[in-house]
Amino acid sequence: MGCSHSVHNETKKSEKAMKAAVLIQNWYRCYKARLELRRRQALNIFENIEYADEQDQMQLAKFFTFMLEHYVKNKSSADNLPKIFNPEPKQKSDQETIISLIEVPDTYYGPRLKFPLTFADVVLLIDAFKENQILHARYVLEVLLEAKKILQQMPNIIHISSTVSKELTICGDIHGKLDDLFLIFYKNGLPSGNNRYVFNGDFVDRGQNSMEVLMVLFSFLLVYPNDIYLNRGNHEDYLMNMRYGFTREIMQKYKQHGAKILHLLEEVYTWLPIGTLIDKKVLVIHGGIADNTDLNVLEQMKRNRMRSVLMPPLVPAVFDPRHGHFSHELTPPAMLAMEQLTKYEWDQIITVFSASNYYEEGSNRGAYLKLSHDTTPRFFQYQSSQITQAKTLHERVDIVENAAFRILGERMISRKTNLIQAFQKYDPNDTGKISLSDWAKATEEVLELHLPWMSLCPRLVKTIEDGYVLYNMGFKDLPVVRAPKVAKAGMVETLVRYRSDLKIIFNIIDKDQSGLISMDEFRAMWKLFCSHYNIDIEESHVDQVAYSMDLNKDGSIDFNEFLTAFDVVHRATNKL
Structure with missing residues (x-):
């Protein structure tokens, strides 16, 4: 009996x-599902804000075209045209x-390269x-110079064949993330014959080691020119680099010779192939294709x-049979396939993105x-991160989520006036609340x-009462802009909304790269910018701020300081 009772218990x-x-x-599955839902949100x-930024880039491209047309129509303004829009004939200099003549001092303890490069040199690098x-x-x-020589010999579309003995690995955007590149090499082996x-493009920008990524890829290209293939992306572009960080990285790392590097890099970019075609079946191209892609046109x-990508060429380049004449515009490499002429059949489209932690630590895998x-x-x-591995799943999601809401808050605060006006349309009695x-x-x-604004609302609006939103309080905990009185x-x-575009425009106006522009240059460019973007801001208001920032009263503006005065400041680190 006792034994039976024990077994029963x-x-x-x-x-x-x-x-x-x-x-x-x-419970744990539900917990993980909720966290995954938050991460995906x-x-x-x-992703939506990045897509909107890409549309802003197209607006900037249209602005540059507008400027060109303006200067053409107003020939009296031709002398003031920035060199980028009216390039002078370049004197051919012996770049080698x-x-x-650039000396490498004895105090330099980094790698010393000898050309032609060998595999051992790249490993050393x-x-x-x-x-x-x-x-x-x-x-x-x-x-850069040696890479340009090789790239100049390559066609627009590189044709290669797959073989049993030689594997082929395709990598997407790296965006200056050197750890990701090294992790790929660790898992998949170094490039070789x-x-x-x-x-497939976008080697640079955003990440902190774009120069190192570029040097590794170009060095392997020099050693294995028939086995390493580099396509141009929309970030292999000197104007994009001004906006997304690579230009700043170069000038910080190479202050004395930064301008030389930028100039040569601009040339190298233009010679990068558009795409790679494998076995006449697989087309690798940055930015995707359309159903009317024609490889003959691309080639x-x-x-x-x-x-x-933001500046169309000024000379005829492509014959357009739709209109029976030459078009002076070439589409950006990231969008080349979207603008072609005849249908080309593809069975499947795959997107490959190789930058992990792209938006924030722990946000995505590569x-x-x-x-x-x-x-x-x-x-x-894979995911290259030593920081996030030490954090719990909940902490990792919190980091990603808070970063996402910060940039969303910045976008809302840069359109606060427009938002209030939109809210008021739904509040004819001026009650201060809407559904x-x-x-x-x-x-x-x-x-x-x-x-999904309905679900995002609780994170963005301070008070929700009986199904109504007190919309004027919706900005209480959002970021603020530090600005002159x-x-x-x-x-x-x-200025908050267009600060990235304005930085690019300033660098174009700044002909001597002094970091300063005259008040007259600033006023003229601001007029054009407001005219094209249909922005209604009195010039006197802009002048007032500009003059207040010209501390030494020399009539010149340090535009970086000007924009820094309009930085977005977050009220709290953990929540909006």
């Missing part, structure tokens, strides 16, 4: 333990001689970069005439794919981000 305990385990497992915010060493400017220029790679284009002989893709994912659904509709009308509200929001 043990069975009941076992059943309870099993039920408890099942409950815990179910944050990624949705990042110029580079050879990689080891140096792992130790955070900076490659000397002379070697940077030599690598038997381990071929296609890097015949003069790619080196596209100096920037990936690359390998093609076998029958062109069947195999996918590999949650009206708030969501008004926010979407202004921001055009296609986000003389600045008007509309101008503050405009």
Whole structure:
């Protein structure tokens, strides 16, 4: 009897333990699902804002075209046209001689490269970069110059064949993330004659090690020119680099020779191939294709005439049979396939993105794919992060989510006036409150981000009462803009909204790269900018702020300081 009773108790305990385990497992699955939902919602915010930024870039491109037309129509203004819009004939200089005159001091302890490069040289370079060493400017220029010589010999579309003995790995955007590049090499092996790679553009910008990424890729190109393939992306572009960080990185690392590097880099960009075609079946191209893509057109284009994705060439380049004449515009490499003429059939489209932690630490994994002989893709994912590995899943999601809401808050604060006006349309009696659904509709009308505003509302609006939103309080905990007292509200929001575009325009106006522009130059460019973007801000208001920032009263403006005065400041680090 006793034995039977004991067995019965043990069975009941076992059943309870099993039920408890099942409950815990179910709870944990629900917990992880909720966190994953929050992470995906944050990624949705990042992706929508990034897409909106890309549309802003197209607006900037249209602005440059508008400027060209303005100066053409007003020939009296031709003398004031920035050099980028009216390039002077370049005197051919011996670049090799110029580079050879740059001395490498004995105090330099980084890698010393000898050309032609060998595999051992690239390994030495990689080891140096792992130790955070900076490659000397002379070697940077030599690598760029040698890479340009090779790229000039390549066609627009590189045709390659897959073989049983040689594997082929395709990598997407790296964006200056050196750890990701090294992790790919660790998992997949270094490039070689038997381990071929296609890097599909966007090697630079955003990340902090764009120069190192570029040097590694170009160095491998020099050693294995028939096995390493580099396509041009929309960030292989000197104007994009001004906006997204690579220009700043170069000038910080190579102050004395930074201008030389930027000039040569601009040339190298234009010679990068547009795409790679594998076995006449797989087209690798940055930015995707359209159903009317024609490889014949792509292969015949003069790619080196596209100096920037934001600046159309000034000379006829492509015959357009739709209109029966030459078109002076070449489309950006990231959009080339979207503008072509005849239908080209594709069975499947795959997007490969190789920069992990792209938006924030822990936000996403990177990936690359390998093609076998029958062109069947195999996918590999990874995440390069020592910081996030030490944090809990909840902490990692919090980091991503808070970062997403910060940039969303910045976008809302830069359009505060427009948002208030939109809210007031749903509040004819001026009660200060509107329904949650009206708030969501008004926010979407202004921001055009296609986000689930109803679910985001509690994070963005301080008070929700009986299904209504007190919309004037919706900005209470959002970021604020640090601005001079003389600045008007509309101008503050405009400068925050267009600060990236204005930085690029300033660098173009600043002909001597002194960091300063005259008040007259600033006023003329501001007039054009406001005219094209249909911005209603009185010139006197802008002048008032500009003069207040000209502390030494020399009639010149340090535009970086000018924009710094309009930085967005967050009230709290953990929440809006």
